[in-house]
Amino acid sequence: MKDIPPDARPREKLLAQGPAALADAELVALLLRTGLKGVSVLQLAQSLLDEFGGLAGLLHAGPADLKRVKGLGPAKRAEVAAVVELARRSLQQRLVERPAFDAPGRVRDYLQLHLASREHEVFAVLFLDAQHRLLQFDEMFRGTLTQTSVYPREVVRRALALNAAAVILAHNHPSGLAEPSRADEFLTQSLKSALQLVDVRVLDHMVVGRTQVVSFAERGLL
Numbered sequence: 001m002k003d004i005p006p007d008a009r010p011r012e013k014l015l016a017q018g019p020a021a022l023a024d025a026e027l028v029a030l031l032l033r034t035g036l037k038g039v040s041v042l043q044l045a046q047s048l049l050d051e052f053g054g055l056a057g058l059l060h061a062g063p064a065d066l067k068r069v070k071g072l073g074p075a076k077r078a079e080v081a082a083v084v085e086l087a088r089r090s091l092q093q094r095l096v097e098r099p100a101f102d103a104p105g106r107v108r109d110y111l112q113l114h115l116a117s118r119e120h121e122v123f124a125v126l127f128l129d130a131q132h133r134l135l136q137f138d139e140m141f142r143g144t145l146t147q148t149s150v151y152p153r154e155v156v157r158r159a160l161a162l163n164a165a166a167v168i169l170a171h172n173h174p175s176g177l178a179e180p181s182r183a184d185e186f187l188t189q190s191l192k193s194a195l196q197l198v199d200v201r202v203l204d205h206m207v208v209g210r211t212q213v214v215s216f217a218e219r220g221l222l
Helices: 010-017 024-032 041-052 055-059 063-067 074-097 104-115 152-161 182-196
Strands: 122-128 134-142 166-172 201-208 213-215
Touching (some): 010 024, 024 074, 055 074, 063 074, 074 104, 104 122, 104 166, 122 152, 152 182, 166 182
């Protein structure tokens, strides 16, 4: 940073002009604070963004992904992970306070931060109250790279325990592609039928890929 004019340094620029004035690499550089021998912090920040395909990819990167980046030691990995967790908690708080479908994009962002970077398939459920505010987010089943065993009775049992009025189902595709499969459609209908018996609505089933989330409700598959 010493070679950069004082008024162009990320920290000074942020304080003078606000965070929106900073480029993605400058914001990441502030988080990293220091570079490596022969590599400035801005260069390191840009290489990190390039590695993960931009800021969205970096925010969806898991600890194992970050470990692959040369020069990104435990302290820097912890700082990046902390920022991701802050984003998750902020989104979760908003879903608790307001109906989930007041801002569908918020649900997508929340699910991507939780599931997009997983190397194995995870089936999760957002349990909602009668006003469709978040009661609980549970990762209920974990599988192999290709499939997950999901038991409708366990989802029903959890919904009753939480006194949920509705649910949003979600799972990731470790391949990175969010396109629903025939098996996904069959599972959705099985869960919908089981939950109807206890008067719990399935509002949506979202399939999470690396960069996209596909909604069953928007596709007319519910």
